[in-house]
Amino acid sequence: DGGITQSPKYLFRKEGQNVTLSCEQNLNHDAMYWYRQDPGQGLRLIYYSQIVNDFQKGDIAEGYSVSREKKESFPLTVTSAQKNPTAFYLCASSIRQSEYEQYFGPGTRLTVT
Amino acid sequence: DAKTTQPPSMDCAEGRAANLPCNHSTISGNEYVYWYRQIHSQGPQYIIHGLKNNETNEMASLIITEDRKSSTLILPHATLRDTAVYYCIVRRINAGNNRKLIWGLGTSLAVNP
Numbered sequence: 001d002g003g004i005t006q007s008p009k010y011l012f013r014k015e016g017q018n019v020t021l022s023c024e025q026n027l028n029h030d031a032m033y034w035y036r037q038d039p040g041q042g043l044r045l046i047y048y049s050q051i052v053n054d055f056q057k058g059d060i061a062e063g064y065s066v067s068r069e070k071k072e073s074f075p076l077t078v079t080s081a082q083k084n085p086t087a088f089y090l091c092a093s094s095i096r097q098s099e100y101e102q103y104f105g106p107g108t109r110l111t112v113t
Numbered sequence: 114d115a116k117t118t119q120p121p122s123m124d125c126a127e128g129r130a131a132n133l134p135c136n137h138s139t140i141s142g143n144e145y146v147y148w149y150r151q152i153h154s155q156g157p158q159y160i161i162h163g164l165k166n167n168e169t170n171e172m173a174s175l176i177i178t179e180d181r182k183s184s185t186l187i188l189p190h191a192t193l194r195d196t197a198v199y200y201c202i203v204r205r206i207n208a209g210n211n212r213k214l215i216w217g218l219g220t221s222l223a224v225n226p
Contacts, residue, residue, distance in 0.1 A: 004156075035216075042200070042216035043157070090156050100147055100204055100214060104156025 023091030135201030
């Protein structure tokens with residue numbers, strides 16, 4: 001089955017630690033995205049990538065980093081510089097970046113204490 | 114991009130049609146209307162999109178008014194599994210480098226037995 005996988009579903013970290021969230025897709029999509037969702041709020045874009053070895057900052061990129069070394073993988077690192085890292089993180093992909101039908105993974109709920 | 118306005122919550126009886134409204138009074142001619150939904154603690158799911166004609170697929174129907182200032186998503190026979198937050202998004206196709214989807218708070222639909 002084609003789709004997007006995110007792992008793990010739940011992640012717990014101590015404050016001050018960097019943590020990397022995994023996102024893999026086998027849809028052969030060029031574009032990939034990372035969103036953050038806080039309780040009672042809409043999704044906010046962290047980073048997006050149109051093609052391999054290219055990525056752009058979204059609206060709330062501070063404290064996050066990404067890489068796109070392979071078409072199917074777009075890992076997100078939440079660094080210790082992110083002031084409020086506890087959130088629900090969603091990865092998505094689309095055929096092209098101009099295509100608005102985005103396919104989402106199941107999400108990773110990160111809790112930092 | 115045009116802003117959208119949706120009621121924060123709605124109820125619907127199981128088996129009945131759910132009609133979810135969205136106002137986008139500042140929509141321009143090259144902007145599409147997209148609908149996504151998000152079941153609790155899952156990633157959003159694309160439902161349907163349209164420009165000016167009514168659209169139907171296996172999940173829902175989208176009715177866009179003639180002046181395009183509002184639209185209605187119709188779930189013809191709502192089931193308990195349709196309980197979710199429904200997002201109406203308006204966005205241009207081929208919008209240059211700024212091609213983000215902008216997510217609001219959506220409508221929380223509760224389908225009751």
